[in-house]
Amino acid sequence: MSSAYPYLEGKHILAVDDEEDILETIEDILEEATVDTATTYESASRKIRQTKYDLAILDIMGVDGLTLLEESVARNIPTVMLTAHAINPETLMSSIQKGAISYLPKETLAELDELLNSLIAAHESGTPPWRLLFERLGDYFNERFGPDWKEKDKKFWSEFSRNYQIGKGIQQRLSHDPRIKDKGI
Numbered sequence: 106m107s108s109a110y111p112y113l114e115g116k117h118i119l120a121v122d123d124e125e126d127i128l129e130t131i132e133d134i135l136e137e138a139t140v141d142t143a144t145t146y147e148s149a150s151r152k153i154r155q156t157k158y159d160l161a162i163l164d165i166m167g168v169d170g171l172t173l174l175e176e177s178v179a180r181n182i183p184t185v186m187l188t189a190h191a192i193n194p195e196t197l198m199s200s201i202q203k204g205a206i207s208y209l210p211k212e213t214l215a216e217l218d219e220l221l222n223s224l225i226a227a228h229e230s231g232t233p234p235w236r237l238l239f240e241r242l243g244d245y246f247n248e249r250f251g252p253d254w255k256e257k258d259k260k261f262w263s264e265f266s267r268n269y270q271i272g273k274g275i276q277q278r279l280s281h282d283p284r285i286k287d288k289g290i
Contacts, residue, residue: 110222112229113137116159119177121149122187123167127211131162134217149173158182160225165191171199178204183228185221187211194254197246198261206234210245235265 108114116138120131128142141156143149146169153161153176161177163170165188177184186200189211200208207224209217220241227234239246246254255262 110218112222112225119158119161121168122164153177162187174203194250207238
């Protein structure tokens with residue numbers, strides 16, 4: 106029998122959150138993957154340095170997720186930010202700039218397996234995961250942040266919308282990819 110979420114099957118994923126119940130929920134939802142967990146910045150940072158993960162899922166608040174994002178990107182680990190308290194345009198932009206492949210509100214936790222499967226599929230095929238995110242959750246962000254939320258940082262969003270693939274975050278991630286780095290690109 107084939108998996109409903111083939112891109113999650115057999116993946117080694119790091120989930121980081123300071124709330125144990127969130128980590129337990131993530132482990133339950135991602136049953137097709139091997140999930141390591143961490144509840145502190147220190148333990149997560151150590152795991153990022155010592156283990157090669159296929160994906161990291163980082164909370165922003167409580168575990169210094171944006172710093173962990175920089176560390177995971179430096180190790181070429183595709184990273185998804187999953188947050189409840191830091192849902193705002195500024196952390197969304199920071200996540201993009203620092204190289205995350207996506208930014209999910211914890212309200213989407215029930216759909217996490219489906220969303221991650223789609224995001225990993227997009228990432229592995231070279232399709233911009235951010236395009237998928239905004240197609241799926243654009244209305245959520247507009248409702249949460251207000252209809253004109255991109256106006257404050259119009260230049261950033263205009264440039265980002267023109268070309269999802271060459272965003273600073275993706276360039277940063279690629280600079281750590283040994284397949285590209287070794288070619289001197």
